[in-house]
Amino acid sequence: xxxxxIALIGAGQIGGTLAHLAAMKELGDVVLFDIxxxxxxxxxxxxxxxxxxxxFDATMKGTNDYADIAGADVCIVTAGxxxxxxxxxxxxxxxxxxxxxxxxxxxxxxxxxxFVICITNPLDAMVWALREFxxxxxxxxxxxxxxxxxxxxxxxxxxxxxxxxxxxxxFVLGGHGDTMVxxxxxxxxxxxxxxxxxxxxxxxxxxxxxxxxxxxxxGAEIVGLLKTGSAFxxxxxxxxxxxxxxxxxxxxxxxxxxxxxxxxxxxxxxVGVPTVIGANGIEKVIDIKLDKDEQAMFDKSVDAVKxxxxxxxxxxxxxx
Ligand code: APR
Numbered sequence: 001x002x003x004x005x006i007a008l009i010g011a012g013q014i015g016g017t018l019a020h021l022a023a024m025k026e027l028g029d030v031v032l033f034d035i036x037x038x039x040x041x042x043x044x045x046x047x048x049x050x051x052x053x054x055x056f057d058a059t060m061k062g063t064n065d066y067a068d069i070a071g072a073d074v075c076i077v078t079a080g081x082x083x084x085x086x087x088x089x090x091x092x093x094x095x096x097x098x099x100x101x102x103x104x105x106x107x108x109x110x111x112x113x114x115f116v117i118c119i120t121n122p123l124d125a126m127v128w129a130l131r132e133f134x135x136x137x138x139x140x141x142x143x144x145x146x147x148x149x150x151x152x153x154x155x156x157x158x159x160x161x162x163x164x165x166x167x168x169x170x171f172v173l174g175g176h177g178d179t180m181v182x183x184x185x186x187x188x189x190x191x192x193x194x195x196x197x198x199x200x201x202x203x204x205x206x207x208x209x210x211x212x213x214x215x216x217x218x219g220a221e222i223v224g225l226l227k228t229g230s231a232f233x234x235x236x237x238x239x240x241x242x243x244x245x246x247x248x249x250x251x252x253x254x255x256x257x258x259x260x261x262x263x264x265x266x267x268x269x270x271v272g273v274p275t276v277i278g279a280n281g282i283e284k285v286i287d288i289k290l291d292k293d294e295q296a297m298f299d300k301s302v303d304a305v306k307x308x309x310x311x312x313x314x315x316x317x318x319x320x
Contacts, residue, residue, distance in 0.1 A: 003028045003029050003058065004027065004028030004029070004073040004074065004247050005028055005029050005031065005069075005071060005072045005073050005074075006022050006027060006028045006029065006030050006031070006072065006073065006074045006075075006076070006243065007030075007031045007033060007069035007072035007074070007075045007076075007111060007114070008022075008030065008031065008032050008033065008075075008076050008078070009033050009034075009069070009075055009076070009077045009078065009079050009103050009106070009107070010033075010034060010077060010078035010079035010080065010120070011032040011033065011034035011036070011039050011040035011043050011044075011062065012034070012039075012078060012082070012232075013082070013229055013230075013232035014078040014119055014232045014235050014236050014239075015032060015034065015040075015043070015076075015078045016032075016043045016047075017232050017233055017236035017237075018076055018078070018236045018239060018240060019032050019043060019044065019047050019060060020047050020050070021236055021237060021240045022058070022240060022243070023047055023048075023050075023051065023054070023056050023058045023060065024054055024056060025240065025244065026056050026057070026058055027058070027240070027243060027244060027247060028058060028073065028074075028247065029058050029059040029060075029061075030044070030047075030058060030059070030060050030061070031061045031062075031063060031068050031069050031072065032044050032060070032061070032062045032063070033063050033064070033065075033066065033068065033069055033106075034062075034064065034079070035064065035079075036064075037064055039062070040062030040063055040064065041062030041063070042062065043062060044060035044061055044062030045060070045062065047060050048060040066106035066109065066110050067110060069106070069107070069110050069111050070110045070111065071110075071111060071113075072110075072111040072114045073113075073114060073115065073247065074114055074115050074116075074117070074243045074246060074247060075107050075111055075114045075115075075116045075117070076116075076117045076119065076239050076243060077100075077103055077107075077116065077117065077118045077119060077120055077130060078119045078120060079099050079103050079120060080092065080095065080096035080099040080100075080120040080121075080126075081095050081096060082121075082229045082230040083121070083219070083223050083229075083230045084223070084227075084228070084229075085223055085224055085227055087223075088177070088178075089121040089122040089123070089176070089177055089219070090122045090177070090308060092120075092121050092122060093122055093125060093308060093311055093312065093315070094315055096120050096121065096122075096126055097125075097126070097129055097312050097315055097316060099120065100118075100120065100126055100129040100130045100133055101129075101133050101316070103130065103133075103134075104129070104130050104131075104132070104133025104134035104135075105133060105134070107130075107134050107136070108133075108134045108135055108136065112134075112136060113140075114136075114140070115140050115142075115243070115246045115281050116130065116134065116136060116140060116141045116142070117142055117143070117144050117239050117242055117243060118130050118141070118142070118143045118144065118257075119143075119144045119235055119239055121176070121230075122176070122177065122308055123143045123144070123145045123175075123176040123177075123257055124143060124145070124175045124176060124177075124257050124270050124271055124272070124305040124308065124309075125270075125305065125308035125309050125311070125312050126143070127141060127142065127143030127257050127270050128269070128270040128309055128312070129312050129316075129319060131259065131270070132319055137281070138258075138259035138282075139259070139280065139281040139282045139283070140281040140282075141259070142242070142256045142257065142258055142275075142277075142281070142282055143176070143256060143257025143258075143270060143272075144235065144238050144239040144242060144256065144257070145175075145176030145180075145255075145256065145257050145272050146172050146173070146176075146254065146255025146256050146257070146272045146273075146274075147238035147239075147241055147242060147254050147255060147256065148176075148218075148231075148234055148235050148238040149172040149176065149180055149182070149215060149218065149255070149272070150170040150171065150172045150182075150255055151170075151234055151237075151238060152214075152215050152218040152234070153170040153172060153182050153187065153211070153212075153215040154168040154169070154170045156211045156214055156215060157170065157187070157189070157194075157211060160203055160207060160211060161189055161197070161202055161203065163189055163190075167189055167190045168187075168188070168189055169187060169188050169191075170182065170187040171183040171186035171187050171255070171274070172215070172255055172272065173255065173272055173273060173274075173294075173298055173301070174271060174272050174297070174298055174301030174302070174305075175257075175271055175272060175301045175302070175304050175305040176257065176272060177301075177304060178216055178217075178304075179297070179300050179301035179304045180215075180216055180272065180301060181294065181297045181298050181301055182212045182215050182216070183294060184208060184212070185291075186288070189202075194208060218231075219231060241254065242254060242256065242277055245277040245278065246277055246278070246279065246281065249278045249279035250277070250278065251276055251277070251278040251283065252276070252277050252278075253274060253275070253276055253286070254274070254275060254277055255272055255273065255274050255275070256272065256273070256275050256277070256282070257270050257271060257272050258270065258271075258272075258273055258275045258282045258285055259282070260273055260285055262287075263285045263286075263287035264287060264290075264298070266302065269302070269305065269306065269309065270305070271301070271302055271305050272301075273285050273286070273287075274286040274288065
């Protein structure tokens with residue numbers, strides 16, 4: 001049977017890392033697409049040359065021609081610009097919206113059956129625009145944010161508790177930005193919810209609040225350190241986890257920016273929610289009951305995303 005085909009739209013920091021991870025995990029043959037001439041070709045060749053040592057057979061192709069993504073099973077989109085220190089994700093909106101238009105059209109023409117994972121920021125608005133521009137079914141177009149946000153939360157919690165990251169689960173809802181909603185009572189150490197761990201004296205509410213804030217600021221912390229760009233290792237790993245869930249029909253329960261209609265009282269918009277990812281794409285949106293405080297935080301996050309979507313419609317009237 002032919003190997004799956006994975007198209008990476010954008011061959012920058014995240015795109016290159018995605019290609020390397022996809023090869024090492026033997027998820028499929030990789031096509032790296034970018035508008036910059038030489039970058040995708042150079043990265044593809046460099047990664048291919050690691051094949052003999054690593055022992056993978058997946059092929060790598062770098063290209064500036066959308067025709068080369070033809071028939072891709074998965075497309076992961078990182079095309080656009082990344083943040084610099086002092087910028088919020090929202091500052092990227094105008095430039096990256098134009099990029100989503102060309103990417104959406106390219107995918108619609110050459111890979112209309114793909115499962116599309118968007119990483120470009122501001123995430124919730126960009127994945128919405130990409131769906132609009134591509135015209136693909138909403139269950140096949142999804143944004144990567146919650147897996148990364150919850151991975152950051154899990155990492156910080158594991159440091160606080162001195163336990164393996166594998167035994168920490170975390171639950172993050174809402175938009176990928178300052179209003180994201182890390183849900184403490186659904187986050188656990190081996191099934192023990194965080195509020196119980198506070199009662200057990202493992203940590204204090206103050207420390208937990210600080211970890212929640214650090215999670216919300218997780219992207220900015222890396223931008224501040226790197227100074228020349230934004231995070232790429234963990235974002236790439238998170239998207240690969242989602243791609244693998246789709247390609248292997250794993251039915252993974254993963255938080256993603258999915259199209260939500262009905263659940264959470266929403267009437268059709270992209271926002272971070274828990275989902276089930278399998279061979280049909282987003283197979284289910286899990287509609288959990290929120291308490292009053294959580295609902296208020298979620299509503300605030302939803303409003304922030306709606307504001308960005310309105311801004312997109314203002315910039316490109318074809319989206320209105
Ligand atoms: N089509 C294809 N590729 C494009 C286009 C386009 N229209 N416009 C820009 N690119 C390419 C650039 O040439 C560059 O190689 O997108 C790539 C982006 O790479 P980086 O600048 O290294 O950014 P990266 O760190 O990979 O982040 C990409 O993901 O997390 C988000 O905020 C981040 O929006 C940013 C995106």
